[in-house]
Amino acid sequence: MMYLSMIFFQIxxxxxxxxxxxxxxxxxxxxxxxxxxxxxxxxxMPAAVFVSIYETSVNKEVLGQITIxxxxxxxxxxxxxxxLAKVMGLNRLEGAVFKNSVVLINSGNYGxxxxxxxFVTQPIGVAIQVILVIFQNMTTYTYGLYNLISSTKSGMxxxxxxxxxxxxxxxxxxxxxxxxxxxxxQMIRIPLDYIAGGFVAVALLILGxxxxxxxxxxxxxxxxIVSCFTRLVLGPAVALGIIYMLGLDGVVAQSLLIASAxxxxxxSSSLALEYDIESDTAxxxxxxxxxxxxxxxxxxxxxxxxxxxx
Numbered sequence: 001m002m003y004l005s006m007i008f009f010q011i012x013x014x015x016x017x018x019x020x021x022x023x024x025x026x027x028x029x030x031x032x033x034x035x036x037x038x039x040x041x042x043x044x045m046p047a048a049v050f051v052s053i054y055e056t057s058v059n060k061e062v063l064g065q066i067t068i069x070x071x072x073x074x075x076x077x078x079x080x081x082x083x084l085a086k087v088m089g090l091n092r093l094e095g096a097v098f099k100n101s102v103v104l105i106n107s108g109n110y111g112x113x114x115x116x117x118x119f120v121t122q123p124i125g126v127a128i129q130v131i132l133v134i135f136q137n138m139t140t141y142t143y144g145l146y147n148l149i150s151s152t153k154s155g156m157x158x159x160x161x162x163x164x165x166x167x168x169x170x171x172x173x174x175x176x177x178x179x180x181x182x183x184x185x186q187m188i189r190i191p192l193d194y195i196a197g198g199f200v201a202v203a204l205l206i207l208g209x210x211x212x213x214x215x216x217x218x219x220x221x222x223x224x225i226v227s228c229f230t231r232l233v234l235g236p237a238v239a240l241g242i243i244y245m246l247g248l249d250g251v252v253a254q255s256l257l258i259a260s261a262x263x264x265x266x267x268s269s270s271l272a273l274e275y276d277i278e279s280d281t282a283x284x285x286x287x288x289x290x291x292x293x294x295x296x297x298x299x300x301x302x303x304x305x306x307x308x309x310x
Contacts, residue, residue, distance in 0.1 A: 006117060012294040015110070015204060019287070022208020036206045037273040044202050045270070046170035047195035049137045053174035054184070056130050065248060066128060069256050070135045072242050077103045077235065078143065084226060094223060096147040097268070097278040101227040101285045102235070104144050104265040107132045108200070110290075111262050115255065118301065122310065128255040140267045141167045148275045203266050210273060210283040223281060227264070228289045232296040236261040240307075253308040261300035263289035 025031070081102035085095040105111070111129045119125025145165065177184070184192070239260030243253050264286050272282035 008294045010113065010117065012290065015290060018201060018204035019208035019211060022205035022210075023212040024208075025205065026209035026212040031209060033206070033209055033273060034276070036209065037270060040199075040203055040206060040270050041274050042166055044195055044199040045267070046166040047192050048199035049141075049167055050170040050174040051192055051196040052130070052137070053134055053171060054178050056134060056178070062124065062128070062252065063131065065246070065252060066131050066256070067135075069239075069242055069246060069248070070132065072246075073239055073256075073260060074103060074135075074139055074143075076238050076242070080230065080234065080238070084230060088222065088226065090223065093278050094281070096150070097272055097282045097285070098223055098227055100144045100147050100268040100271070101264045101282065101289070102230050104140050104268045105132075105136055105231070105235075105259070105262045106265045106290070107136045107259060107262060108265075110293075111259055114258065114262075114297070114301075118258070119251065119255065122251045125251050125255045128252065129259060132259050136265065137167075138171060140265065140271070141165060141171065144268060144271060148271055148277050203270060206273075207266050207269055207283060207286060210269065210279060211287055213280070224285050224288050227285050228292055231264055231289055232261060232293055236296075236300050236303075243308075249308050250310055254304040254310070257304040257308070258297070258301055261293070261297050263293040263297075 026033075078099070081099040082095075084102075085098050088098075090098055107129060111132065112126065115126045115129040176182075236257060239257055243257060248256065266286050269279065269282040269286045273279040
């Protein structure tokens, strides 16, 4: 019960409050959601990802273990979601949103706060979450973006649209400057930090704006329920198997298992809105998985501490 109340009031509740503010603002002022989504995609997202990648530093051995786990875990989620999409007979648009809802995880504004609460005396636990954020960003704007674009386009059109995304440039530039240890002038760094700092709030407000036009009863459909079950229940089960297979233990095992249980990333909804592909369904999935996760994540945290004691 203690974990449940901590997670809900310190992580989930603030997220829901921001989305509720977005609902109120949209109903009062009726913003152009397409324009608001472009503000996220072309301004806030690139800045947030660039700063995250530029600032991250981690031990090479731990990075190697995490990389192997992530490749196996994300690969398994891609295969599982593709299989389920075929079994359910989803069309290309629905299938793209469904696969993204399973594979793309909210490791940022949900995962890092959880890690900070749990691993107060184990900084490596938080560092692992930061690494996962970077990998999730890369997955979002490669696999996730390809899913959506390929559902409506093919061939070189996919490549051209992908290369136009500023987030791709931010990923590459941030990694290069990090590796070369290149300092950023304060006149550039300060505005970058301001924009990056506003990303979570603006993204959640826009998600709330999307949700303001959605009927709650439509959330209870097969696609959303299966997505939620796959992301929050099957995901951690698969992760546990991979952890045992790799022989991981202690803080690394705890952190990775807990990270596998986080809800669907809000970025899956932002991208769906940007490309106008089942954006309502994507937003509903984010909301549903976020609310349900306040229960499921609690149980996974408990299981992680019992199975992999420090």
